[in-house]
Amino acid sequence: MKTKGIAGTMPDDEIESIRFRQVMRPLKTAFSTALGHKNSMQSVIVEARLSDGSKGRGECATSFVLPHETPERIKRILGEEGPRLRGRKAGDFPGTVSALREKYPSCPMTVSGLEIALFRAWLAHTGRPESLWFGGVLSRIETDITIPHTIDENILRPWVGRAARKGFTLYKIKVSGVEADDKRMIASVTSILDGAQIEYRLRLDGNQGFSESTCLAFADYVIKKKYPVELFEQPLKKYDHRGLREVTKRSPIPIILDETVFSTRDMELAAGERLGHGVNIKTAKSGLGESMAILGLAKKHGLKLMAGCMTETMTGLSAGINLAMGTGAFDYIDLDSIHFLNHRRQYGGLALEGAGYVIGDR
Numbered sequence: 001m002k003t004k005g006i007a008g009t010m011p012d013d014e015i016e017s018i019r020f021r022q023v024m025r026p027l028k029t030a031f032s033t034a035l036g037h038k039n040s041m042q043s044v045i046v047e048a049r050l051s052d053g054s055k056g057r058g059e060c061a062t063s064f065v066l067p068h069e070t071p072e073r074i075k076r077i078l079g080e081e082g083p084r085l086r087g088r089k090a091g092d093f094p095g096t097v098s099a100l101r102e103k104y105p106s107c108p109m110t111v112s113g114l115e116i117a118l119f120r121a122w123l124a125h126t127g128r129p130e131s132l133w134f135g136g137v138l139s140r141i142e143t144d145i146t147i148p149h150t151i152d153e154n155i156l157r158p159w160v161g162r163a164a165r166k167g168f169t170l171y172k173i174k175v176s177g178v179e180a181d182d183k184r185m186i187a188s189v190t191s192i193l194d195g196a197q198i199e200y201r202l203r204l205d206g207n208q209g210f211s212e213s214t215c216l217a218f219a220d221y222v223i224k225k226k227y228p229v230e231l232f233e234q235p236l237k238k239y240d241h242r243g244l245r246e247v248t249k250r251s252p253i254p255i256i257l258d259e260t261v262f263s264t265r266d267m268e269l270a271a272g273e274r275l276g277h278g279v280n281i282k283t284a285k286s287g288l289g290e291s292m293a294i295l296g297l298a299k300k301h302g303l304k305l306m307a308g309c310m311t312e313t314m315t316g317l318s319a320g321i322n323l324a325m326g327t328g329a330f331d332y333i334d335l336d337s338i339h340f341l342n343h344r345r346q347y348g349g350l351a352l353e354g355a356g357y358v359i360g361d362r
Contacts, residue, residue, distance in 0.1 A: 020044055130318075139241055140358045143356070167354035179214065
């Protein structure tokens with residue numbers, strides 16, 4: 001039986017075990033960006049169990065951005081650290097995670113997935129719903145849908161058409177920095193959406209494929225063509241601070257940072273140097289504590305907030321959904337990875353509803 005501690009709070013319980021398994025799922029359409037191409041997603045699901053039976057699961061994603069953080073490396077780290085965590089207090093996970101981030105600086109997604117598992121196990125021990133822990137501000141959010149980079153109409157048309165029929169109105173186009181291909185792609189996407197007779201908005205994701213000059217030229221082009229583009233995500237290399245400062249000053253479209261910001265330190269630097277107009281916060285890359293700290297810093301500096309994801313199952317994606325719903329702080333929602341997979345409609349306390357997520361079974 002769980003007992004109450006001082007001031008009516010439950011005492012922390014001890015970590016009994018850390019378990020994990022690799023998952024691989026085929027994607028409904030090939031996922032292509034300026035950084036790479038894949039037909040399936042791979043990740044490692046990690047589960048933390050406590051001595052009172054409480055448990056929580058997180059997901060250690062893989063990404064083109066960190067090609068060295070492979071499933072094999074993730075499993076090796078979890079296999080080494082799991083026994084060391086046994087017997088520790090679950091509620092001490094912030095300090096535990098901080099130490100692991102220092103120990104494994106090149107594997108942030110491994111630590112982030114483990115952090116979410118520990119947090120959820122502790123949360124299950126307290127009996128508190130996840131979205132309420134974040135604030136419980138919203139009961140529904142709507143996501144965009146990603147359009148992977150391709151100029152093949154046989155791939156593009158079915159994917160965009162299906163999204164339009166499902167009720168999506170926000171489309172994030174993966175552009176490459178190759179001018180002719182990008183112009184052809186955005187023209188094709190808008191033609192398909194115009195034909196579907198729906199109102200829509202576009203977002204561009206450069207995945208570090210542009211230079212300063214090609215970014216500004218393409219931004220000017222989409223404005224001239226009157227495409228309804230509302231942001232341009234990470235057009236330049238993540239370490240190109242000089243270039244990012246310039247495009248932030250000169251771009252007619254807001255610049256949103258992604259790969260440039262993984263940590264609080266990255267956010268402090270980006271805000272101080274004015275490297276973008278906003279930031280994409282992903283629990284998959286930054287975990288819980290860092291994501292909350294990045295959010296606070298971004299708000300302090302008046303930056304736009306995007307809630308984003310990697311190619312994750314609902315185990316990982318739901319952390320971002322709960323963060324976005326709970327805080328109600330985000331200007332842009334980019335939490336669409338589940339739509340690339342065969343999926344259920346209901347996941348615990350979350351349900352899919354067209355382009356949206358809702359609390360509870362609707």
